[in-house]
Amino acid sequence: MSQAPTDTLDLSRCADEPIRTPGSIQPHGFLLTLGSALQVLQASANLADWTGVAARDVVGLPLAAVVGEAAMERIAAEIAATELIARPSYIGTVTTANGAHFDVLAHAWDGVTILEFEGVNRRRAADFRNLYPLVGDFLVKVNQAATIPALSDLAARRVREVSGYGRVLVYQFDADGHGRVLAESKEDGYDSYLGQHFPASDVPAQARALYTLSPIRVIQDANYTPAPLVPELNPVTGARNDLSFAALRSVSPVHLQYMRNMGTLASMSVSLVVKGKLWGLISCHNAAPCPVPVDKRTACEQLGQILALCIESREDASELQFRLEVRRIMVEMLGRLTKGADFLENMSAVFPELLRFARAGGVAIVVDDRVLTYGDTPDETQIRALADWLSLHGGHSDIYHTDHLKDAYAPGADLVRNASGLLALPISRIHQHYLLWFRPEVVQTIEWAGNPHGKQASPSDPAQLTPRLSFQAWRETIHGRSLPWHVAEIELTVEFRSALLGIALERAEQMAELAEELGRANKELEAFSYSVSHDLRAPLRHIVGFSDLLLEPGGAEDPERRQRFLKNIKESARLAGKLVDDLLSFSQMGRAALRPTMVDMNELVAACIDKLGMEMQGRNVDWHIEPLPSVWADPSFLHLALLNLLSNAVKFTGGRDPAVITITSEEDEDFIVFHVADNGAGFNMEYVHKLFGVFQRLHRMEDFQGTGIGLANVRRIVERHNGRVWAASKQGEGATFSFSIPKHPSH
Known part of the structure; x- marks a missing residue:
């Protein structure tokens, strides 16, 4: 049952491996799939090694032909009494006809009942009695541990005691998927990985998804030879069996080579799932093959679940405390902002609180032609350029945040020292007004368990990549990043904006x-x-x-x-x-200064339609949009005008299925004309002269909600661009709204 190490494993294909449908199992037991009448549909190819009966000879036979009448009756009784689910259940220990003893796990998945038989040296059932005092003692001690690393250390020591493995790590995944070792318990002679990082590529995305579903996985001997299923395809589905939840499921050859490179021949992983997401793993290693019977696996799984619940509790408490402190600062600021009439004067009076609110190194306010700064910030020219960039890419309604500005904004490379991180809060819907927080660069030194960027080529085929060979500590210095913005800071900044408005x-x-x-x-x-x-x-x-x-x-x-x-x-x-x-x-x-630039109308229309998503929810809206030319205009004002026209088209087609909205353009020597047509309610042309007046409505407010200002805004915006706006309609058959923008800007 040995599998020789190989140098021809292609790591570049690892993320695409069929890890849920490997077609084989680990050979420290055998597997059967059964039909509804407990007849054998498939058997693992190593069946003869355990029972003396060849796998190909039992397909289609009753279960008793494989395990004996007595074992079959006991298994049948347990299956009848147990509601089988996707997760395997221990249904007892049986002795087969040849006198061998097996712990039996059963679960229902992929259209069949899956039985797994793990060989043991005892006739009696697995003893779970030690589980309860272990869990009780662990619960007492975790309540005494105040921090997550302290909890993790306690769990690592207990899992090593139970499993008998030589090294147990508890590590947490960060936002990028890299794992950091929080706690470690090990025997002498094992390398230490405490405090080190493992790259995200060590646990590909599909493996993370499987860890989230199936909380425990054991590899008894990394040198095993897989035992394929006979026949290969599941007779119910016509495809390879989904063994996601099977305890004996065979694992990726790449991972087995990874283990051998690490000096590990046995491993066990226990998932730490917090609020439905994979938070981290308890990872157990042993230098020699090491079986872990079902009762000890169950104990380790229970310890992992308790640890996950404790982590969730500690994180929730920390999150609540953080939010309360940030909210307290926000309330203090708002109290002072309501006292004076001058907005800028009020804001500058709370600059110190603004820094504490966002844990920033500098803050700036951009309002029209004024820039006010406090703390360590870029210079005024750099801030104005950043505000211009935000108005084109960040919009006027969405909060923008990043902890590595230079990666998104090329000139940000010159701002690394004091503005590696940026939190931008628009404080006007139509003006280029921003409240900007800056965070300085925090240079980080990360110690990896091996070089995460190195690509290990196969000696026999340099085009292939193999699992890395070295796990020696490798240090990397990260530049150009600030402390990340906490999710609570982002959410409370949104609240702060609402309060300012x-x-x-x-x-x-x-x-x-x-x-x-x-x-x-x-x-x-x-x-x-x-x-x-x-x-x-x-x-x-x-x-x-x-x-x-x-x-x-x-x-x-x-x-x-x-x-x-x-x-x-x-x-x-x-x-x-x-x-x-x-x-x-x-x-x-009517008062705001225009800031014209070349505007791509196709992008502007797409942005407006995206913003109307909520209004169109549940509606059947058929958009017909011709390719549109670019125009010289103020992008913020033109966005507001177009949004009003498209919003009206969506609103007044409320009774149509489908609603058809068409956007076209035409041009002459002096103007580009845009048309927005719909198949909605339309209006009476006798009152078209009232259409673009403030608070003028041609329909009852009960029929179509609105304040009567939108079209007045459209006219004012278009006229400020030296264009004009008009409309035509036939009541009950839709309307067409048109506006023109000069092709040649006036100076």
């Missing part, structure tokens, strides 16, 4: 009141003021009215009635806020 909306409401007073100067502003007050008054009346009903005697006694009133109040308040928000956007549209 809330403060801005409060200022916008004050400005809206002032605008209403000044708006009485002429007829246009009078009509504008009337529309604003009309649209705002309705939700405010709802708020006052339902509040009065709640305050009436008995108004709050009926819980269902109270909930209905509160829901109406909340919806009315949300609508009022949305009206003010859109009004602020419309107001800003």
Whole structure:
């Protein structure tokens, strides 16, 4: 049962190996697959070594023909009494007709019942009695261990005691898939890997997925000769058997060579699964072949599950403490930001808190032509260039973060010292306004168990790659990276942005009141003021009215009635806020400076459609988009105009299945014209002159939700680009909205 080492294993194919369907098993036992009547469908080729009966001779026979009548009856009784699942269950120890003893594992998978027989030297059943005091003692001691490395050290020592292996490691996978050894327990004479890293390639992605599903894997002797299944294909599926959960499953020849190169002839791996993801492994090594019976494997698996639960608990507690501290800083900042009227002055007053909030080395605010900095930051020219890059690649609504800026932004190579890490928070939907946090470079020295970048060529075939031969400590220095951004920092930064916008909306409401007073100067502003007050008054009346009903005697006694009133109040308040928000956007549209550049309209349309994903959820929308030319325009403003037109097309085709939306273009000597056509509700052309006015609607608000500002924004944006906008429709048959942009920019 020996397998000679080979130098012709191709490591480049390792990630594609059929590890779930190897077609064979390890030979320290034999395997049978059974049909519903317990007839043998397949047997491993080493069956004769264990029972004296050839595998090819038992296919189609009842189980008793292989193991004997007594063993068959016991197995049949256990299968009948046990609900077999994908994970193998120990169903007892049997003695076959030739007098050999076997521990039997059974599971149902791949359309068959899979029985695995592992040879043992005892007639009695496996003894699980020692499992309970072991687990109980471990639970007592893990409660005394405060840190995850301390927990891991305790688990490593206990697993080595139970398994008898010479070295046990506990290692954790990082975000890139590399493993770091947190704890180690070993006998004298074994190399130490404590604190070292193993590259992600040592455990390919498909192996990680299998470790997540199947929590334990044992290789008793790395020099084994695999025993193939007879016949090779599963008669039920017509394909190779899926042995994902089989304890005897044969493993990759590449991995066996890897073990031999490491000086390991026996291994056992116990998965550490935390919140459904593979967090790490308990990896056991032995220099000589080493069997681990089912009772000891079960004990090790239980210890691994307890360790995973303890890790989850410690990580959750640490995460909660971190979030509370970051939130406390955020609340402190927001309290100070609401006191003054000047936004920049308020923000600069909380610069120290901003640094602590993001654990940053420097912070900058970019607002129009002003750049304010605090701490260790790039210079103003570099910050402006970075903001320009963010406006094209990061957008105005999404938070951008990286801990290796130079890899995404080429000029970032000059910013490594103080800006290897960047967290960018857009603080305006239409302007190039950013709050930027910078983290300095943190030079890391990682000690690997062997060179992770070296490619070991096969001596017999240099074109092939073989498992690495060396596991000697190899140090690597990592440059150009900062501390990674914590997921809680990202999430709380999103919250912080919402809070900042809330403060801005409060200022916008004050400005809206002032605008209403000044708006009485002429007829246009009078009509504008009337529309604003009309649209705002309705939700405010709802708020006052339902509040009065709640305050009436008995108004709050009926819980269902109270909930209905509160829901109406909340919806009315949300609508009022949305009206003010859109009004602020419309107001800003006339004042903000244009920053024109060449805009690829195909990319812009794709970005808008992607952003409309939620609105189209569950809808059948058929997009027809012709190739579109590029134009000279402000990308942020044009994005907002196009988004409004496409959003309207999606909204007003709500009753169509499919909704058909077409985007085309044409050009003449002076202008490029874009058309957005749909097959929606359309409108009455008698009122087309009202279509692009503020708060003007040609449909009932109950039929189509909206604030009536979107098309006014479109007109203002297009006119600021010296173009024009118009529309045509036939009611009930759709509408076409068109706008023109000059081909030659005016200077």
